[in-house]
Amino acid sequence: MPKTKTIQKTTLTSFQDVDQNLRFIGLEKSFVSKREAQMNKLILDIQGKYEEETREARESIMALEKDIELYCSEHRDEFVESKTIALNYGLVSFRLSTPKLQPLRGNTWEVVLTIIKKLKLTRFIRVKEELDKDAIKSQYPDSRDLAKFGLQLTQSEQFYYEVNETPII
Numbered sequence: 001m002p003k004t005k006t007i008q009k010t011t012l013t014s015f016q017d018v019d020q021n022l023r024f025i026g027l028e029k030s031f032v033s034k035r036e037a038q039m040n041k042l043i044l045d046i047q048g049k050y051e052e053e054t055r056e057a058r059e060s061i062m063a064l065e066k067d068i069e070l071y072c073s074e075h076r077d078e079f080v081e082s083k084t085i086a087l088n089y090g091l092v093s094f095r096l097s098t099p100k101l102q103p104l105r106g107n108t109w110e111v112v113l114t115i116i117k118k119l120k121l122t123r124f125i126r127v128k129e130e131l132d133k134d135a136i137k138s139q140y141p142d143s144r145d146l147a148k149f150g151l152q153l154t155q156s157e158q159f160y161y162e163v164n165e166t167p168i169i
Contacts, residue, residue: 022164026165026166068092113125136149136151137153
């Protein structure tokens with residue numbers, strides 16, 4: 001059974017109706033903005049309250065973490081058999097990060113690229129190819145010319161409206 005397309009009809013009969021709807025949209029947007037501002041103020045107040053309440057605990061945690069890290073670093077020789085030591089209330093460990101390349105001190109990526117090019121090690125150079133669409137559009141403004149490349153110019157018209165917003169006091 002073929003799908004039937006539902007056709008929507010407007011309830012507006014004139015541009016005066018359109019203008020009234022724009023007025024209502026402006027009023028509703030103003031109301032929403034006002035309520036969102038109130039909501040954001042409440043959220044900020046709550047965040048500030050809990051920030052203040054938990055500041056001491058968070059600072060204490062940071063100090064304890066730093067102290068544990070310093071102790072473990074000073075006793076690094078005890079992590080020889082295993083990089084992890086299990087304790088009653090948790091574990092402490094040294095983990096290797098994911099290896100990443102960095103230029104030697106004093107070098108930049110541009111210097112490294114130049115060296116790689118001079119050594120003709122092009123397998124280590126990534127080249128990204130992509131069409132310069134702006135150049136094609138300026139060179140071939142007629143879509144008939146673009147067809148030989150397998151391209152077409154498309155453009156659509158989108159409905160737009162703008163409300164003259166005046167704040168409600």
